[in-house]
């Protein structure tokens with residue numbers, strides 16, 4: 001690695017315990033000035049803990065934190081801020097009721113000289129300069145954060161960070177909620193910041209992004225850095241091997257070739273202003289993918305199938321019987337299960353234990369004469385914990401104590417463990433490490449082989465192509481292509497979903 005003089009960040013032999021659990025076990029992170037440095041590891045490896053130490057949120061039990069040549073014995077959030085570190089978090093979103101200018105300036109107000117009055121004109125000028133310079137766009141300063149897209153909210157966060165001319169920016173899974181085109185804009189920005197001398201720490205589960213973007217990478221496993229190397233000497237496959245200390249083999253399972261009777265038929269489905277004229281049939285044993293950018297109607301279609309959208313017209317038949325899936329209760333009654341994208345918000349009860357969460361949707365199965373059969377409940381929980389490799393101290397700890405990715409796995413496991421017939425999976429592997437992805441894919445394929453039917457909405461195009469039988473591409477509220485997954489490519493799906501190539505392939 002680099003000569004020590006080049007290092008802007010030196011976290012050495014950091015230890016951190018939470019109760020009896022050891023999150024970091026003498027982990028080190030050395031980052032060269034002016035580089036893009038990747039930080040990777042499986043869910044629960046300790047990445048967030050290390051970053052929270054850098055932010056002054058957690059105090060290490062042992063080890064040293066040195067930033068830009070200065071040692072901080074007990075780094076506080078204020079000191080981290082003052083030394084010039086900024087954090088772009090995926091899930092610490094801005095308050096939705098703020099306007100763009102409030103979100104940009106809160107706590108960073110520019111005042112008129114020698115007065116307590118805000119210099120609104122100067123503040124707006126500064127923000128609009130950054131927006132134009134780095135993003136080539138303007139955002140309405142009075143627009144509500146709640147009305148912006150995920151990508152626009154991220155632009156607000158980054159602009160806010162850049163207003164202070166930071167030395168180091170930490171991006172924590174920044175692309176998880178972005179579509180590919182938006183991710184490309186972000187990568188362009190990161191390269192530009194590097195050229196201007198800013199140091200970037202980049203945390204991601206997308207190893208191809210690490211390969212594409214980073215100069216160096218540090219790999220953490222079980223709380224310790226097991227490797228730190230330049231990207232010139234490694235690649236995504238090598239990083240994955242070091243992360244999990246074994247080969248994961250094929251990421252995607254065999255697609256079952258047999259599909260059975262139609263189980264869900266949709267015709268002429270419309271939802272005003274969202275999508276219209278949607279027709280398709282899903283068969284037992286079949287896995288259908290849905291591809292579509294924000295605004296394509298894909299997300300709303302998934303929600304409508306689960307009874308979460310109002311004003312839906314058209315025919316939905318389950319098992320040949322006409323249904324009105326007008327509310328989620330009706331959908332669950334037909335044994336549909338939805339795994340929502342916002343799993344931390346809607347997917348898990350943070351203060352309940354793993355066992356409670358994992359068996360919640362299916363409590364009826366564990367009750368007899370009004371009593372819960374706790375042994376059976378525990379057994380089912382342990383099976384799912386094992387199956388998905390959920391990292392935990394035991395089945396009876398609150399889900400709040402798990403790492404973010406492991407919380408995601410709990411949300412997925414709780415629905416996949418339930419015996420449903422039709423599964424609707426919205427971005428099933430966002431935030432999940434590569435070994436767990438393989439486990440989730442295997443589980444989905446098994447459900448299909450056993451006769452269930454699955455619809456997967458995903459912006460991870462290799463996932464769509466690798467896992468499904470067919471892919472429906474949505475563009476501006478309509479299905480514009482119905483592709484056989486075994487004969488399509490991610491490029492074709494991308495071109496169709498961005499409108500770059502005219503659709504209407506195999507539809508009808």
Ligand SMILES: Nc1ncnc2c1ncn2[C@@H]1O[C@H](COP(=O)(O)OP(=O)(O)OP(=O)(O)O)[C@@H](O)[C@H]1O
Pocket residue numbers: 018019021022023041042043044045046047048049050391392400401402403404405406431
């Ligand atoms: N506040 C806490 N209380 C108890 N345990 C915790 C707490 N925060 C983290 N841990 C534990 O520390 C370990 C490391 O978690 P951390 O969040 O750093 O992982 P991560 O690498 O960021 O994972 P992910 O990719 O899933 O976000 C995990 O086993 C987690 O359960």
